[in-house]
Amino acid sequence: xxxxxxxxxxxxxxxxxxxxxxxxxxxxxxxxxxxxxxxxxxxxxxxxxxxxxxxxxxxxxxxxxxxxxxxxxxxxxxxxxxxxxxxxxxxxxxxxxxxxxxxxxxxxxxxxxxxxxxxxxxxxxxxxxxxxxxxxxxxxxxxxxxxxxxxxxxxxxxxxxxxxxxxxxxxxxxxxxxxxxxxxxxxxxxxxxxxxxxxxxxxxxxxxxxxxxxxxxxxxxxxxxxxxxxxxxxxxxxxxxxxxxxxxxxxxxxxxxxxxxxxxxxxxxxxxxxxxxxxxxxxxxxxxxxxxxxxxxxxxxxxxxxxxxxxxxxxxxxxxxxxxxxxxxxxxxxxxxxxxxxxxxxxxxxxxxxxxxxxxxxxxxxxxxxxxxxxxxxxxxxxxxxxxxxxxxxxxxxxxxxxxxxxxxxxxxxxxxxxxxxxxxxxxxxxxxxxxxxxxxxxxxxxxxxxxxxxxxxxxxxxxxxxxxxxxxxxxxxxxxxxxxxxxxxxxxxxxxxxxxxxxxxxxxxxxxxxxxxxxxxxxxxxxxxxxxxxxxxxxxxxxxxxxxxxxxxxxxxxxxxxxxxxxxxxxxxxxxxxxxxxxxxxxxxxxxxxxxxxxxxxxxxxxxxxxxxxxxxxxxxxxxxxxxxxxxxxxxxxxxxxxxxxxxxxxxxxxxxxxxxxxxxx
Numbered sequence: 001x002x003x004x005x006x007x008x009x010x011x012x013x014x015x016x017x018x019x020x021x022x023x024x025x026x027x028x029x030x031x032x033x034x035x036x037x038x039x040x041x042x043x044x045x046x047x048x049x050x051x052x053x054x055x056x057x058x059x060x061x062x063x064x065x066x067x068x069x070x071x072x073x074x075x076x077x078x079x080x081x082x083x084x085x086x087x088x089x090x091x092x093x094x095x096x097x098x099x100x101x102x103x104x105x106x107x108x109x110x111x112x113x114x115x116x117x118x119x120x121x122x123x124x125x126x127x128x129x130x131x132x133x134x135x136x137x138x139x140x141x142x143x144x145x146x147x148x149x150x151x152x153x154x155x156x157x158x159x160x161x162x163x164x165x166x167x168x169x170x171x172x173x174x175x176x177x178x179x180x181x182x183x184x185x186x187x188x189x190x191x192x193x194x195x196x197x198x199x200x201x202x203x204x205x206x207x208x209x210x211x212x213x214x215x216x217x218x219x220x221x222x223x224x225x226x227x228x229x230x231x232x233x234x235x236x237x238x239x240x241x242x243x244x245x246x247x248x249x250x251x252x253x254x255x256x257x258x259x260x261x262x263x264x265x266x267x268x269x270x271x272x273x274x275x276x277x278x279x280x281x282x283x284x285x286x287x288x289x290x291x292x293x294x295x296x297x298x299x300x301x302x303x304x305x306x307x308x309x310x311x312x313x314x315x316x317x318x319x320x321x322x323x324x325x326x327x328x329x330x331x332x333x334x335x336x337x338x339x340x341x342x343x344x345x346x347x348x349x350x351x352x353x354x355x356x357x358x359x360x361x362x363x364x365x366x367x368x369x370x371x372x373x374x375x376x377x378x379x380x381x382x383x384x385x386x387x388x389x390x391x392x393x394x395x396x397x398x399x400x401x402x403x404x405x406x407x408x409x410x411x412x413x414x415x416x417x418x419x420x421x422x423x424x425x426x427x428x429x430x431x432x433x434x435x436x437x438x439x440x441x442x443x444x445x446x447x448x449x450x451x452x453x454x455x456x457x458x459x460x461x462x463x464x465x466x467x468x469x470x471x472x473x474x475x476x477x478x479x480x481x482x483x484x485x486x487x488x489x490x491x492x493x494x495x496x497x498x499x500x501x502x503x504x505x506x507x508x509x510x511x512x513x514x515x516x517x518x519x520x521x522x523x524x525x526x527x528x529x530x531x532x533x534x535x536x537x538x539x540x541x542x543x544x545x546x547x548x549x550x551x552x553x554x555x556x557x558x559x560x561x562x563x564x565x566x567x568x569x570x571x572x573x574x575x576x577x578x579x580x581x582x583x584x585x586x587x588x589x590x591x592x593x594x595x596x597x598x599x600x601x602x603x604x605x606x607x608x609x610x611x612x613x614x615x616x617x618x619x620x621x622x623x624x625x626x627x628x629x630x631x632x633x634x635x636x637x638x639x640x641x642x643x644x645x646x647x648x649x650x651x652x653x654x655x656x657x658x659x660x661x662x663x664x665x666x667x
Contacts, residue, residue: 006038010045022053040069044076051083059083067096074105081113093117099129108134112144119151127151135164142171146178153185161185176206180215187219195219203235210239214246224380230257237266244273244280251283255290256542263287275307282343285317289324297321312339319350328357345374349540356538361644368538372551375543382548386555389545393508393562396463400511400569408467411474411515417482417495419517421601423502424510424567425525426560427547428535430583434525435502437594440609445489446500452484453501457512466515477516498601505546507563510570522576523597524567527583528665529656530642530649533560557652564659584639 002010009032016025026049033042047063050056063080070076077096084093097114105111115130131148134141149165152158165182172178179202186195196219202212213236220229230253237243237250251266264287270280281304288296301317315337322331332354338347352367376383423438423446425431432448439446456477460469469477485501486493504525506513513520533556541547549559570576579600586593590610598605642649653667660667 002038002041006032006041009037010041013045013049017049022049025049040066040073040076043069044073044079047076047083048079051079051086056083056087060087060089072101072104074101074107074110077101078109078113081110081117085113085117090117090120094121094123099126102130102133106137108137111137115144115147115151119147119154122154124151124154128155128157135167140171142168142175142178145171146175146181149181149185153188158185158188162189162191176202176209176211180211183212183215183219187222192219192223208239210236210243210246213239214249217249222379226256229253241269242273244270244277247273248277248280248283251280255283255287260287260291271303271307276309278309278313278342281309281313282316285320286346289320294321294324297324312337312342316342316347319347319354323350323354326357328354332358345371345540348374352538359644364538365645365648371540372537375551378543380543382543382551383555385545386548386551386559389549390555390559390562393559393566396508397562397565397569399464400566400573402573404467405573408515409470411469411471416478418498419519419521420499420501421521421523422506422513423500423523423525424506425504425523425527425581426507426529426532426536426563427504427541427550428532428539429504429525429527430581430586431502431504431525433586434523434581435500437590437609438500441598441603441606443498443603443606444500445493445497446502447485447489449503450485450488450501452481452488453503453506453509453513455484456481456516457509460512463511466512469515474516481516498603505563508566510567510576511573514570514574514576520577521601522578523600524578524580525583526580526663528640528642529560529659529663530653530667531583531639533557533652533656534642534645534649553649553652557655560659561655587639 009028013025013028013032016022016028026046029042029046029049033039033046043062043066047059047061047066049059050062051059060080060083063076063083066076067073067080081093081096084090084096093113094117097110097117099114102111102114111130111133115127115134118124118127118130128148128151131144131151134144135148138144145164145168149161149163149168152164153161162182162185165178165185168175168178169182179198183195183198183202186192186198196216199212199216199219202209203216206212213232217229217232217236220226220232233246233250233253237246240246247266247270251263251270254260254263254266264284267280267283267287270277270283274280281300284300285297288294288300297317297320301314301321304314304317315334319331319334319338322328322334332351335347335351335354348367349371352364352371355361355364355367423431423435435446435448438444457463459480460466460473460477482495485499486495489499500523510522513522533553536550536556537553539550541550543551546559549555571578579597581593581597594610595605657667
């Protein structure tokens, strides 16, 4: 109960405040406080007055004094908590919002504050306790049910999180944040289909909200549904183009799809929105590395320094610059400064490359092994996908018999475009160097690992359906192939030029190629099997089903064996028109090895084609693991490199030895 004098003073002060005379109100209250009025009441009033006038430090000081004088007063406590939250003093606010005070406050205001503060401080068990008190006393408070769901999830109580969020959704089905939280909770307990359906419904009902599209992107990425993930993140960016996080993820996805210009633009937009966004700078570094734009490193590093990026990120960027400058020891020293959790796969792989160039082969092999171990943890299950592809190849080998091919209906081709040339060979056999040389000829159009043939393969239902292709179906498949080529061929596209379709693993598509293009010519790139497998293991491939086979040497060797069995079986069944290019001879004397190839193709000799470095620079992004080597002068250091790693390759040599001997290599 206030004494009459303090009550009168407060009445005058409140009147002055209501009249807008804030300073007079403050003076009245401070005067009374100085002459011995009720300290709790006057400090509480001054705290509220100063808070409303923006003097949060003064407000906190007066309210803290009032709270100490009457710690059980929930109103004073809540006012103090609010000010402390506004000043960022969450730990102090938590000390005010005690468990006992929350339980004693029938209005539940303290409990709500305690829940919020606990969640902000990541004291999730305390948050759960506070929100459970709120929803017990106010069972229709959908926001507290929503917050309880999030807090339970953070403690690992996933099923409890779902229960709370479903209750929040039942109370208010039109709140997008609750929908998103529920979708995430459902996904966490394996209810992926329900999560996807809810997110899609949210996208339809809230078409201007990018968050549901972002959550769909996250789900599709987790499930390995790359095309749908890309569409979702593109949609999210279109709705919220100034969102640095969305631009960053869009840049990453464009990079994976080799959409270099869009990736660079997205990373730059992310930096413009948030100049301290480290991952955007790292993304640009990777883009410049893969497009052989080493001259861009220094300006990018300078910009990162100007925006205060941390030393670890700068060290990562400098390591790539130093590697390009062939300053390998310095690059390795720079890499030592990169935190272990920063771009772990790329940094570890770069470490292996540097150690290899320095001749420290055992350390290099361990670094490459560490890279593959990191890749194995991908939620897309690369080892399982790799095994499924090998099993598919084994099944196809069982089909490849003379009796099977004799069952095919006649499908003589009609008039139309000339059959393409197919450049194939196991990955890391020199196919990128070869396709770059062929690109340098004015009479060719070269596709570099583009999807037309694979799209046709999907269209017909795979190799097992080849016997079902009659003349009309073959003609339809041929037309589809050339239509797909027109979509991806480098501009300007002239259909009259010789089409060379390069993809190393077309080795296992030779039967399909023969069925669709019986006059096709093949360029087979060969390299010592041990060097090939070592190089595949040491490469940082994007983990599609095929490249996932290179995470373990034993899988790689089995994949090599099955792939070449497939190729050799096709050659035994059909009179394939093949010209072989041997990598070791190619790097020894390019012109001597390439001239017969031009004769085989019926191309006039064009000496400028041998200037592969100029061609490689002009083509921009190189989508294979050879992107850096192909802009260098031709070197011989990779030939026979496997001998230095022989100890590590011993377990797979029995698988590779027959192929090495067949191809004329010395083991």
